[in-house]
Amino acid sequence: MQNPVTVETIRALARSNGLEIPEDRLEIVLKDYLGFLELMKEVDSFPLDMAAEPITTLSLVPDNSGSDPVTR
């Protein structure tokens, strides 16, 4: 089966993200993108509990000084 992801996909995805990738760069970006999708296949193969939450980038911890909670 032909790979469904093409330079057209890259062009469309980029535009939907507000990026304009020049025509002469679409092929090379496609190559990297396909590499990332291969990595995602490995990631997707691992069973993940429905309750699993992501590592957070934001948590609220009390400030030891007694002032308002600080954003972390």
Place this chain on the structure above:
Amino acid sequence: MTEHDATRRSFLQHSAAAITAALLSPLTESAASASLLFSPQAAGPAEELLTLSLVEAAELIRNKKISPLELTRAALDRIADLDAKVGAFRTVAADQALAAARIAETEIVQGNYRGPLHGIPVGFKDTNYTQGILTTARSRVLQDFIPAYDATVVRRLKEAGAILIGKTNLPEFSFGGYTPGTQNPWDLSRNAGGSSGGSAAAVAAGMLWGATGGDTSGSIRNPASTCGVVGLKPTFGLVSRYGVIPISWTLDHVGPIARTVEDTAVLLQAMAGYDPQDDFSARLAVPDYRNALRSNIRAMRVGLPPASYMEQIHPESRRATEEASRTLQQLGVQIREIALPPALELARPIQRIVRICEAAAYHRQFLLSKAGQYGFDNATTPQAPDVRTNVEAGSLLTASQYLRCQRLRKVFVQQMLEIFESIDALLTPATSPAFSGQSSTSVSFRPEMNVCGFPAISVPAGFSVNPAGLPIGLQIVARPFQDALVLNLAYAYESATEWHKRRPPL
């Protein structure tokens, strides 16, 4: 007669009046003459200064046997002699360094000794914001960027009295394990590794007594092992990343590179600690890392990866790791083979997806305004990373894909914590690509430590046989915030071996 010999001889020729004048004059004037107040007898020729460890140099400074100015001049002379061949620096801030060294001398003479970094020349990776000094991340995108403030690590090391000598080389925006233009001091035909290759090469070549590195996929440990020096990736959250040009906010670590474990501990002591300006900074007390070096390691439980894992490692690295485990066993450590976490095989793809998604978010501003300026080395260096293409492709991944990786990352962290319920530390090779070719094995256990954030150090653990004479590193890993234990074990191993005493044939 060298300039340093002349400087020392001049010490003896100055009168008490000159000394008094130096003490009484305004700071800038007294700084200029403060080296007169240091005793000349302890240190040998300038080249001998370069062989001192950081703590040895610090002790001589504390006792006024050598001066910060001498040490800084020795470093600058070494850089002038060798950096055309090694290529460790992006920027050498000679004037600022000499001015800072003069101030350090004055402070020490006046009794205001700050500690073991006072008057010690160090370098900063060119991702670290340095007030008033060009900070480019080796990219034309930032070719004119002069920060208005210091990164927290820069500020802290300066506050500890360290002398900023210059900014060290890296691949564009720290992408990749190869540092274009920086050669391995052990074999100048080979690369220093990366991405903190300039820092590791400068320390190995005796141009600096310590330097900072950044580690997102192994970028402190890789060049440290390649160049035969010590590199520590501290626990995530221990050292502030504020003011450091990022690759990936949840994977980036900043840490020290030095020639010995004790020097590394001294640098970490100054760098570590809570910083409210880094959202991931841990609000924890910082232990005394140098004191912890000599703790008893007997009965410490240390894990080795199973044979099936080790078989995938370059045979010379494998042999060095196994020999290191026997050395530690002789010191009383309990070595046991352990089962690796089931999610380990996913750690690397998770790391690569998280890294590129976060990098793409950071680089969006540049893709929109300066896309044509990427590619610092792409025309001349095939091994150079294609940062623009990488971040453009990363921009097309979805939030769902990113978050799936971050969910699995939590699973991996939990599995790693479970493994460490039965061991205190883990030994692995810190594979050196210098002799396994630039395409290092897919197994290294370096990026995996960025995914879980555990502390990991690379220490010199031998030299290759074929090709001959290239450094091999040993990696030691521990639980989060057990950085003192990592240093303790590394120090015990280093003390039982001689690898760190060898110097590159420059």
